[in-house]
Amino acid sequence: MPQHVRIAVDAMGGDFYPSHPVHGALLALKELPGDFSLVLIGDKAKVEQELGRHKHNGTTRLSIHHTTQVVEPGDQPGDMLRNKLDSSMHVGLQLVRDGAADAFLSAGNTGALLAVALRRLQRIEGIRRPALAATFPTLTGNPSLVLDVGANADCKPVYLEQFAVMGAIYARLVLGFDSPRVGLINVGSERGKGNELTQKVHQLLVRLSEDGKVVFSGNIEGNRVFSGECNVLVTDGFTGNIVLKMAEGFKPTMEDMLRQIVRSGHLSQKIFALIGGKIFLKSTIGSLKRAFDYQRYGGVPLLGVNGVVIKAHGRSTPEAFKHAIAMACKEVNAGIVSMIHDQMQNH
Numbered sequence: 001m002p003q004h005v006r007i008a009v010d011a012m013g014g015d016f017y018p019s020h021p022v023h024g025a026l027l028a029l030k031e032l033p034g035d036f037s038l039v040l041i042g043d044k045a046k047v048e049q050e051l052g053r054h055k056h057n058g059t060t061r062l063s064i065h066h067t068t069q070v071v072e073p074g075d076q077p078g079d080m081l082r083n084k085l086d087s088s089m090h091v092g093l094q095l096v097r098d099g100a101a102d103a104f105l106s107a108g109n110t111g112a113l114l115a116v117a118l119r120r121l122q123r124i125e126g127i128r129r130p131a132l133a134a135t136f137p138t139l140t141g142n143p144s145l146v147l148d149v150g151a152n153a154d155c156k157p158v159y160l161e162q163f164a165v166m167g168a169i170y171a172r173l174v175l176g177f178d179s180p181r182v183g184l185i186n187v188g189s190e191r192g193k194g195n196e197l198t199q200k201v202h203q204l205l206v207r208l209s210e211d212g213k214v215v216f217s218g219n220i221e222g223n224r225v226f227s228g229e230c231n232v233l234v235t236d237g238f239t240g241n242i243v244l245k246m247a248e249g250f251k252p253t254m255e256d257m258l259r260q261i262v263r264s265g266h267l268s269q270k271i272f273a274l275i276g277g278k279i280f281l282k283s284t285i286g287s288l289k290r291a292f293d294y295q296r297y298g299g300v301p302l303l304g305v306n307g308v309v310i311k312a313h314g315r316s317t318p319e320a321f322k323h324a325i326a327m328a329c330k331e332v333n334a335g336i337v338s339m340i341h342d343q344m345q346n347h
Contacts, residue, residue, distance in 0.1 A: 004035045005332045007325055008092040008101040011042030011050075012070045013108030015314045018042055021107065022050040024321020029061055031322065036329050037061040039101060041088040043068070067091050071108050073314070077115035089113060093120040096307040103308035103328040105299065107316045113309070114151055114302070121307040124337065126344030129159045130304030132237070132311060133167060134244050135175070140228030145171050146185075147232075149240035149300065157200040160184070160234050164205055166303040166340050167232035168214045173334035174327075175231065182209075183220035183230030185239060193219055197236065205234075213343075248313075298323030301331060303340065308332050 009025050011018040018040075025038050037060070040047050044066040056062075069087040071080055084090060089108055095101040097120050106113055114130070123130060133147035147163045148155070164182050171180035184202055186194040191202060202219065209216035217230050225233060225243060235243070298320055299312040308331045312324045 002035060002333045003102075004037070005103065005329045006037050006039065006101045007328050008039050008041055008065070008095045008104045009321070009325070010088045010092050010104070010106035010108055011040040011047050011064075012067070012088040013106040014312065014316055015107075016316075017070075017107075018046050018050045020316060020318050021321055022047060023054065023318035024316070024325070025062065026051075026054055026056060027318050027322040028325040029059065032326050032329070034326075034329050036325070037063075038325070039063045039065050039095070041065045041067055041092040041095075042070075065091060065095070071112045073109055075109055075112055077111050080109075080112050081115055081119060089116050090120070093117055093307070093309070096309075097121055102332045103310065105310045105312060105321070105324050105328055107299075107312035107314055107321070110150065110311060113311055117302060117305050117307075117309050121305040121309070124304055124306055124341050124344060127162060127166075127304040127340070129155070129162070130302055131159075131163045131166065132240075132300045133170060133303050134240075134300045136226060136247060138226050138228030142177075142228055142231070143175055144226070144228060144230060145175065145232045146225070146240055146243060147234060147303065148237040149244040150237050151302070152237040153241075154238070155197065155236040157197060157204055160197075160201040160236065161204040161208065162304070162344075163234045164208065164214050164216075164232065165343055167234060169339050169343060170301065170303060170336060171231045173336060173339060174330055177231045179215055180231035181217045181229070182214045182232045182234065183217050185225065185233050185235040185243070186219035186221065189219045189221055189224075191218070201234070298325070298327045301327070301336075303336070306337060308337060 009021055011021045044064050047064050067086050067088045069084045071087045071089045092104045093116050096104050129152050131148035132151045133145050134149045135143045136146055138144045145167050147167050168180050168182055171177045186198045205216040208214045220230055299310040302309040310324050310328050
């Protein structure tokens with residue numbers, strides 16, 4: 001039975017704080033089903049001022065936890081860990097550690113979030129490195145999970161082996177795949193391709209598959225990342241972050257290219273309007289834009305720490321925050337943390 005979920009939201013994180021986090025929280029309370037409550041972490045006066053702009057009359061499902069400091073984009077993790085203990089990020093993760101919240105959501109500094117999550121929550125026993133796991137659209141219409149997308153630039157083979165295990169658990173419990181297929185992002189599809197890291201990881205994943213821990217489908221080249229052949233794709237954080245940024249850049253690049261075509265005279269304004277209005281933009285391009293819109297996925301879970309942590313995009317809109325809150329609820333009710341813990345004890 002779904003439990004009541006308490007989510008701590010970083011009201012001082014992201015490019016548009018506290019406006020977008022607060023508005024997103026209100027949208028979630030208004031539009032999302034389920035039994036959940038939210039606590040907005042941040043400067044109480046600023047949060048209340050933002051709530052006033054939306055004529056919010058108050059509810060027992062929403063509260064404010066006052067903090068006095070803000071983690072800025074340029075803050076170094078080491079300095080921030082020592083000097084900003086009353087930041088919204090520190091306090092929100094401490095609430096999760098103390099059991100006062102079931103999940104923490106932030107659009108703030110990624111490096112800071114990783115550092116504080118490791119300090120406050122620590123790693124699940126047996127996990128060598130946590131991973132950021134991003135959901136991607138595919139040709140099949142079903143999402144694919146890619147991890148790591150930025151938490152670990154330099155990886156050892158065992159890290160990617162554990163990413164595969166965590167990713168398969170997430171794909172099964174949250175994305176709904178009965179027996180998720182795992183692939184390894186590599187420069188070639190044949191066994192034995194790649195650098196020393198991917199060759200060793202391939203061997204580990206073959207062994208995991210033989211032991212029935214995951215269903216390993218082999219190497220996946222870059223041109224097949226969005227094919228939907230695999231439900232989980234594992235890679236190091238350096239490569240994964242490049243894939244993530246390329247995907248995020250697809251939508252604005254496509255829009256700019258269309259504008260350039262029109263301005264160059266290769267496609268007259270009249271014809272462009274006719275095609276765009278009746279056929280092209282409303283169907284094909286519209287569908288592509290929605291597929292690659294990060295707002296639909298809300299955020300990126302940090303897997304491998306003792307608590308549900310969601311990293312939202314720095315430019316997240318209120319709609320994106322709403323979807324991230326829905327993701328947090330789903331992860332908590334799925335028992336992701338305990339499932340990863342149990343799997344690692346049997347690994």
